[in-house]
Amino acid sequence: MHWQTLTFFGDSMLLLPSAVVMAFALFYNTSRFATVIAWLGSFGVAGLVVSISKVLFLGFLIGSARYNFTGFSGHTTMSTTFWPIFFWFIARGFALKRPLTLVFIGYLFALAIAYSRLVLHAHSPSEVISGFLLGACCSLAFLALQRKVAFKPINAVELIIIIALPLTLFLQGKPATTQHFLGTLAAKIAGMEHPHTRQQLLSLDQ
Incomplete structure (x- = not known):
C-alpha cells in the first residue's frame, strides 16, 4: 500500500475545503442553519x-x-x-x-489514515490514539444532534458535484504547510527563533 497516498486523505489541504463543501451540501439537503453550524462547530473545534x-x-x-x-495528530x-x-x-x-454501516466504514477509513501516520513515523502512538478519540468525540457529537433531521434525496449528479473538489485536490496531491505555519506562529508567540522539537522533549526524560 502507498501510505503517503493514504495519509493525504487526512491532510488539511484536502479536508478544509471539503468541510466547506460539506457545509453547503448539508444546508441544501436539510435547509437547516443549525445543522451547518453544528457541522462547522464540530469540525472547527477539532481543528482548534x-x-x-x-x-x-x-x-x-x-x-x-x-x-x-507533542500534540494531537492533525491528520488523524x-x-x-x-x-x-x-x-x-x-x-x-x-x-x-x-446508514450506520457507512458511518462505521468512515471510522475504519479514518483508522487506516491514522495507521499511516505511524507507518510514516509522523506521529507517536499516543498522538494518533488521542487524535482518533478527539475526532470521534467531535463526529459522534454531530451525529447525535442530527438523529431526527429530515434529508432530501440526492442523485448521482449531486454526489459527483460534492466529491469533485476533494477528488481534484487529491489528484493534485499537494500537502498543506500547516505544521510549518504552526511552528512559525508558536515561535513568534513564545519569542523564540525556532520552535521546539520532539528531541528536546524526549531529552527531558533522560
Missing part, C-alpha cells in the same frame, strides 16, 4: 484543539516525554471528524436502510 496542542508544544515545550506526546483527528460524516451524508442522501 489540535492547533492549540501543537502551539503549546512548539512554542512552550508543553507535552509528555513519557508518552512521547480531522479524518475521524470528517470521513464518518461524509459517509453518513451519502447514506442519508440515498436513504440507505443502514
Whole structure:
C-alpha cells in the first residue's frame, strides 16, 4: 500500500475545503442553519484543539516525554471528524436502510489514515490514539444532534458535484504547510527563533 497516498486523505489541504463543501451540501439537503453550524462547530473545534496542542508544544515545550506526546495528530483527528460524516451524508442522501454501516466504514477509513501516520513515523502512538478519540468525540457529537433531521434525496449528479473538489485536490496531491505555519506562529508567540522539537522533549526524560 502507498501510505503517503493514504495519509493525504487526512491532510488539511484536502479536508478544509471539503468541510466547506460539506457545509453547503448539508444546508441544501436539510435547509437547516443549525445543522451547518453544528457541522462547522464540530469540525472547527477539532481543528482548534489540535492547533492549540501543537502551539503549546512548539512554542512552550508543553507535552509528555513519557508518552512521547507533542500534540494531537492533525491528520488523524480531522479524518475521524470528517470521513464518518461524509459517509453518513451519502447514506442519508440515498436513504440507505443502514446508514450506520457507512458511518462505521468512515471510522475504519479514518483508522487506516491514522495507521499511516505511524507507518510514516509522523506521529507517536499516543498522538494518533488521542487524535482518533478527539475526532470521534467531535463526529459522534454531530451525529447525535442530527438523529431526527429530515434529508432530501440526492442523485448521482449531486454526489459527483460534492466529491469533485476533494477528488481534484487529491489528484493534485499537494500537502498543506500547516505544521510549518504552526511552528512559525508558536515561535513568534513564545519569542523564540525556532520552535521546539520532539528531541528536546524526549531529552527531558533522560
